[in-house]
Amino acid sequence: MLWSSTRIHGQSKIFALVLGVVFAMHLILQSASETYRDSTKFPEWVDQVSDTYQDLYFSSPSSQCHVLSPKSTTNTTLSQTEDPKFSSPQSPPPRKANATLIMLARNKEIYQAISSVKHMEDRFNRALPSPYPWIFLNEEPFTEEFKERIRDVVSGEVEFGLIPKEHWFQPEDIDEKRAYRGRWELIMKGIIYADSVSYRNMCRFNSGFFYRHELLQKYKWYWRVEPNVKFFCDLDYDPFLFMEDNKKEYGFTITMEEFEPTIRSLWPTVKQFMADHPEYIAPDNAMKFISHNNGDTYNLCHFWSNFEIASLDFYRSEAYTSYFKTLDETGNFYYERWGDAPVHSIAASLFLNKSQIHFFSDVGYRHEPFQHCPQGVENERGKCSCDPDDNYDYTGASCLSRWEDVFR
Ligand SMILES: Nc1nc2c(ncn2[C@@H]2O[C@H](COP(=O)(O)OP(=O)(O)O)[C@@H](O)[C@H]2O)c(=O)[nH]1
Ligand SMILES: *[C@@H]1O[C@H](CO)[C@@H](O)[C@H](O)[C@H]1NC(C)=O
Ligand SMILES: *[C@@H]1O[C@H](CO)[C@@H](O)[C@H](O)[C@H]1NC(C)=O
Numbered sequence: 001m002l003w004s005s006t007r008i009h010g011q012s013k014i015f016a017l018v019l020g021v022v023f024a025m026h027l028i029l030q031s032a033s034e035t036y037r038d039s040t041k042f043p044e045w046v047d048q049v050s051d052t053y054q055d056l057y058f059s060s061p062s063s064q065c066h067v068l069s070p071k072s073t074t075n076t077t078l079s080q081t082e083d084p085k086f087s088s089p090q091s092p093p094p095r096k097a098n099a100t101l102i103m104l105a106r107n108k109e110i111y112q113a114i115s116s117v118k119h120m121e122d123r124f125n126r127a128l129p130s131p132y133p134w135i136f137l138n139e140e141p142f143t144e145e146f147k148e149r150i151r152d153v154v155s156g157e158v159e160f161g162l163i164p165k166e167h168w169f170q171p172e173d174i175d176e177k178r179a180y181r182g183r184w185e186l187i188m189k190g191i192i193y194a195d196s197v198s199y200r201n202m203c204r205f206n207s208g209f210f211y212r213h214e215l216l217q218k219y220k221w222y223w224r225v226e227p228n229v230k231f232f233c234d235l236d237y238d239p240f241l242f243m244e245d246n247k248k249e250y251g252f253t254i255t256m257e258e259f260e261p262t263i264r265s266l267w268p269t270v271k272q273f274m275a276d277h278p279e280y281i282a283p284d285n286a287m288k289f290i291s292h293n294n295g296d297t298y299n300l301c302h303f304w305s306n307f308e309i310a311s312l313d314f315y316r317s318e319a320y321t322s323y324f325k326t327l328d329e330t331g332n333f334y335y336e337r338w339g340d341a342p343v344h345s346i347a348a349s350l351f352l353n354k355s356q357i358h359f360f361s362d363v364g365y366r367h368e369p370f371q372h373c374p375q376g377v378e379n380e381r382g383k384c385s386c387d388p389d390d391n392y393d394y395t396g397a398s399c400l401s402r403w404e405d406v407f408r
């Protein structure tokens with residue numbers, strides 16, 4: 001699949017073949033051996049976190065969680081309880097957020113998509129009095145089979161949307177020769193998805209267009225889900241209402257470092273943007289998460305965006321819109337391979353106060369090849385099925401310690 005979309009010209013066929021073999025070896029070794037992966041990709045720093053600190057960190061979230069049992073939701077609308085004309089034995093409908101679950105997927109990912117939906121429905125959505133709807137997006141029409149199978153497994157409403165061409169494909173004004181050279185540079189460095197144009201389409205779409213899709217206009221919140229992810233723990237509260245009530249805008253579970261060659265000129269572009277628009281920078285931002293030197297250089301840390309619970313209004317803001325426009329005008333979603341994860345993360349870290357970003361430490365989550373497994377009481381409370389020792393938090397290229405430093 002990695003090689004399928006590479007355009008190999010005649011004169012470089014042999015060269016490409018040799019490279020291909022080397023690259024394939026690299027990929028095989030990478031997936032087979034953790035040592036090889038760590039020694040080739042990630043800086044070797046593993047933080048030792050004291051038990052005390054871990055206990056503190058993983059203690060229960062604020063008391064403002066919305067427990068789903070009817071008992072505690074009956075009193076949310078006080079005026080109704082107090083007003084005699086509402087005092088029927090029936091309790092008022094439980095609060096619900098203006099939110100949707102969203103998945104970008106290809107038709108061929110049908111069973112990976114179903115698997116993720118099933119996980120989400122079983123761990124969270126299905127138990128709600130009124131389950132959250134799903135939106136599926138694709139740049140090609142979904143097949144009837146895809147739609148039927150998905151309808152079989154969701155517990156609430158579902159909509160299937162087509163992505164407008166101009167939100168997806170490589171724009172006309174991209175210099176394809178330069179983009180081709182850019183792809184080769186990353187291939188030589190053994191970077192994943194180096195050659196893939198469709199991956200770049202996806203990253204650009206997720207960076208600047210998903211929230212503009214017409215099906216999302218009627219919502220304020222989204223939870224991004226990808227095919228083939230796993231949710232390990234029961235959620236006994238509504239994370240959307242948690243976000244709303246605690247004035248959060250962006251939520252994550254896993255953080256890590258980006259591959260530097262894919263975003264070589266992202267930070268210089270961001271620095272220029274910051275200089276041009278100081279008004280967008282939040283006074284109490286999380287710059288410390290993304291830079292070791294107060295913004296001089298980018299430390300590659302980002303929230304792993306395959307999981308996101310966030311506000312659509314954050315992206316609809318003037319700051320984000322203007323930021324994405326500036327980024328897109330460089331063409332570097334194609335000349336380099338800018339990912340939506342660093343693009344979202346840098347925006348959240350700069351335009352939001354740090355208190356508006358939330359680490360969902362109680363959400364057990366896996367997207368290959370990493371997972372976050374809740375620790376201690378959170379693991380017990382969620383009846384989690386994951387191994388607490390298989391936890392990316394303080395290993396490899398995780399940036400969770402950096403995140404904690406923001407609050408020290
Ligand atoms: N419709 C569509 N979805 C895509 C395409 N490429 C990736 N995706 C989706 O975009 C998300 C990220 O892609 P994925 O292959 O999982 O990338 P990774 O998580 O970075 O390895 C997933 O939800 C995919 O289903 C594409 O060409 N078309
Ligand atoms: C709801 O309100 C009633 C009366 O106002 C009170 O007696 C009851 O304890 C409340 N229930 C909860 C779960 O707070
Ligand atoms: C949900 O939010 C969207 C976008 O802000 C808004 O247009 C819509 O009216 C809201 N729906 C409800 C039911 O509040």
Ligand SMILES: *[C@@H]1O[C@H](CO)[C@@H](O)[C@H](O)[C@H]1NC(C)=O
Pocket residue numbers: 282283284352353
């Ligand atoms: C961020 O916090 C500052 C005070 O630290 C406050 O003035 C500002 O309104 C907050 N911004 C947002 C977007 O909440």
Ligand SMILES: [Mg+2]
Pocket residue numbers: 226227306367
């Ligand atoms: Mg994925």
